Amino acid sequence: MIQPAGRAPAGLELLMIPSPFLLYLGDSQDELSVKTSRGVAVWRPQACVGEFRGPKCNQTLGLPPLSFEEAKAQGAKTVIIGVANAGGIMGPGIVADVVAALRAGLNVASGLHDRLRNHSEIVEAAAAGGLELFDVREPPADIPVGNGRPRAGMRLLTVGTDCSVGKMYTTLALEKEMQARGLKADFRATGQTGIFIAQSGVPIDAVIADFISGAAEQISPARHDGGWDLLEGQGSLFHPSYAGVSLGLLHGAQADALVICHQPGRESMRGLPGRALPDLKTCLEANLAAARLTSPDVIAVGVALNTSGMTPEAAQRACAEASDLLGLPAQDPVSMGVHLIVDRLIECFEPSKLAANTGR
Amino acid sequence: MIQPAGRAPAGLELLMIPSPFLLYLGDSQDELSVKTSRGVAVWRPQACVGEFRGPKCNQTLGLPPLSFEEAKAQGAKTVIIGVANAGGIMGPGIVADVVAALRAGLNVASGLHDRLRNHSEIVEAAAAGGLELFDVREPPADIPVGNGRPRAGMRLLTVGTDCSVGKMYTTLALEKEMQARGLKADFRATGQTGIFIAQSGVPIDAVIADFISGAAEQISPARHDGGWDLLEGQGSLFHPSYAGVSLGLLHGAQADALVICHQPGRESMRGLPGRALPDLKTCLEANLAAARLTSPDVIAVGVALNTSGMTPEAAQRACAEASDLLGLPAQDPVSMGVHLIVDRLIECFEPSKLAANTGR
Numbered sequence A, B: 001m002i003q004p005a006g007r008a009p010a011g012l013e014l015l016m017i018p019s020p021f022l023l024y025l026g027d028s029q030d031e032l033s034v035k036t037s038r039g040v041a042v043w044r045p046q047a048c049v050g051e052f053r054g055p056k057c058n059q060t061l062g063l064p065p066l067s068f069e070e071a072k073a074q075g076a077k078t079v080i081i082g083v084a085n086a087g088g089i090m091g092p093g094i095v096a097d098v099v100a101a102l103r104a105g106l107n108v109a110s111g112l113h114d115r116l117r118n119h120s121e122i123v124e125a126a127a128a129g130g131l132e133l134f135d136v137r138e139p140p141a142d143i144p145v146g147n148g149r150p151r152a153g154m155r156l157l158t159v160g161t162d163c164s165v166g167k168m169y170t171t172l173a174l175e176k177e178m179q180a181r182g183l184k185a186d187f188r189a190t191g192q193t194g195i196f197i198a199q200s201g202v203p204i205d206a207v208i209a210d211f212i213s214g215a216a217e218q219i220s221p222a223r224h225d226g227g228w229d230l231l232e233g234q235g236s237l238f239h240p241s242y243a244g245v246s247l248g249l250l251h252g253a254q255a256d257a258l259v260i261c262h263q264p265g266r267e268s269m270r271g272l273p274g275r276a277l278p279d280l281k282t283c284l285e286a287n288l289a290a291a292r293l294t295s296p297d298v299i300a301v302g303v304a305l306n307t308s309g310m311t312p313e314a315a316q317r318a319c320a321e322a323s324d325l326l327g328l329p330a331q332d333p334v335s336m337g338v339h340l341i342v343d344r345l346i347e348c349f350e351p352s353k354l355a356a357n358t359g360r
Helices: A031-043 A068-073 A092-103 A120-129 A167-180 A192-198 A209-219 A243-253 A280-291 A312-326 A339-349 A351-356 B031-043 B068-073 B092-103 B120-129 B167-180 B192-198 B209-219 B243-253 B280-291 B312-326 B339-349 B351-356
Strands: A021-026 A048-053 A078-081 A107-110 A133-135 A154-160 A185-188 A228-231 A257-262 A299-305 B021-026 B048-053 B078-081 B107-110 B133-135 B154-160 B185-188 B228-231 B257-262 B299-305
Touching: A021 A031, A021 A092, A031 A048, A031 A078, A031 A167, A031 A192, A048 A068, A068 A092, A078 A092, A092 A107, A092 A120, A107 A120, A120 A133, A154 A167, A154 A243, A154 A280, A167 A185, A167 A192, A167 A228, A167 A257, A167 A299, A167 A339, A185 A192, A209 A228, A209 A243, A209 B209, A209 B243, A243 A280, A243 B209, A243 B243, A257 A280, A257 A339, A280 A299, A280 A312, A299 A312, A299 A339, A339 A351, B021 B031, B021 B092, B031 B048, B031 B078, B031 B167, B031 B192, B048 B068, B068 B092, B078 B092, B092 B107, B092 B120, B120 B133, B154 B167, B154 B243, B154 B280, B167 B185, B167 B192, B167 B228, B167 B257, B167 B299, B167 B339, B185 B192, B209 B228, B209 B243, B243 B280, B257 B280, B257 B339, B280 B299, B280 B312, B299 B312, B299 B339, B339 B351
Parallel strands: A021 A048, A021 A078, A078 A107, A107 A133, A154 A228, A154 A257, A185 A228, A257 A299, B021 B048, B021 B078, B078 B107, B107 B133, B154 B228, B154 B257, B185 B228, B257 B299
Antiparallel strands: none
16 A cells, blocks of 8 residues: 555544545536545545546546446555535435445545445445445544644644635645755645545534534644644635635634635636635735634735636736735746745745755 | 424424423533523523522522422423533533433433433433433534525624623514514524524534535525514634634624624633633624625624623613714613614614604
8 A cells, every 4th residue: 555645643543545546536527526536636646546437527637547347457445436516415326336336346435525324325335345435524523622722833724715726735735845845844634635635634624513623723733843734724714605614724723824825717706606706815814814813923925826727928927916916925836836935934934944945 | 382482494393392391500610501591591481390400500590499300290391401511512420310301201402512312321211211302403414505695585693702692692682672563583593592492493503514604594594574584693703612603604694784792891702711802893893894795785783782790880881882882772682671772773774664663
């Protein structure tokens, strides 16, 4: 088994989902629906043998298309149900595919709200094959109520103007860049894709409402080794469906630094046609104001723009505009990296390390 | 059985917990721990035969202290576990008492996060006695994701500087005053006490985090009869443990009017010694700003102060100060009523009805 990408914080266990993986796309017909599978493909490529596409699927991750039997023959150990839909329902089509995957000898891991274990035919097929089921959206049972008390350690949280604007990608890119510079930095997963990648974390949108900030405190406990916890943000303070999750996470994270994520040109909020995104400045100010409740000195250190679909010139222009507007470095983590944002982070919090890296 | 106080909104069922009730105080040693029992005693007095106090309890509701057997002999049908603690745990002492109540022939209703059904000895004792268990903090299974789309009807939400500052009491007082003036107005419960009183509602702090605003939309669906839904607020945007609940409720409520609730002189946030409350103006402005996401024209119509423990003069002074500060009517709903707040509501939304009530 390939080693998981992450290290679990004290008190949270690694999941140890057997790899390699087959990534299930089902009948997904839009880019955002396959973001869980895409995230795993991008961040754990060595663990992925192929993708499973249903007859109506018009999405691809560029991996070999495989049936469950072909994947098993090529060594796959687990199929990851890496599709997302509003409400997280596991429809009859997905249930039938899961049963077929189990009959082909694959373990199954799912990030949907609707649990694998809720479906008796799935449970029976797993038992019959001696296979494991992983519901990564099942939160731990022992989450405490948040307390907001100051705790040791440095923490960064990504926030966004909307869902699915690149918060997880940005957080992982920051981890990679910081680690490359010799800084201690650990990605802390709060969503199903991040948990598949890190093999630890808490699916914060699946905890009981009273415990949201407590869950954020649990995944980023007091830290005394001088390192950073980089918390994956969720939702948006301006998303009418999910803002409660975002606010609880913001309070529980007790972040020293925020990075705001945005997709320029997106016409409406995820899942809410006709509802415009907030402007970047309003959104950042609202996040900083709310974050001060538990972290009075919080600052923003960068803007991460998802410029996919834009020309390189338009992307550069968008970054320059955002940078001018907010007085922060702005980059597309995919096409430009996050080195300017990490520079700013170091400048603000660890100036001695910046000096040591000037030869970069 | 005495009729429940509330009417369920379309789509939510009445709970029909058999009354009369025995109110369980356990070993509570502070006022806030017994607020569920107190709420039921105040708002459904005709349904309460007595209170059960443990050996260490120093609280009373002024009801006759009864053992389970005595309560049963006096006609009680259900014991309400009306205690609250951080995390909502049912400790061994409470479990033992619940079993004793069942053995005495009483049904049991609980508002704790920890479910009666989670304890096998409770389930067995209920089955043995042919008695019912009610976990009112078990949310309905079919809560949708919130969508923030404008919906018909008028809605008012109470918000607060902290937990336990009188939001439920204020909302019920507004319902009573509005109904007395011939307005259609219905209390919509979002917490265990309110649900015990109304016999319907959704325990919004117990829903899965992704569905908070959806739950608020569900309990106050589109309404076409010209009446008001009065939603009981929860927590505070400034409470680091629970603000996510408050924000999701605020967005889902899509309120036309807010009433802000506060306890002058409270030294620290509920459950968080040393953490000061936000000032009233900052808190109201933050609530209005966040509420505008789904209700752009939302306004505040009043301030409800909990002045218990203050002299009448000090209470009047506190109301005058709050009124001057915010330009809103300010009253203590317990000692002064809420008529000035309802006057303001009518003035802002139903001026023709104000004219019809000038003889009041």
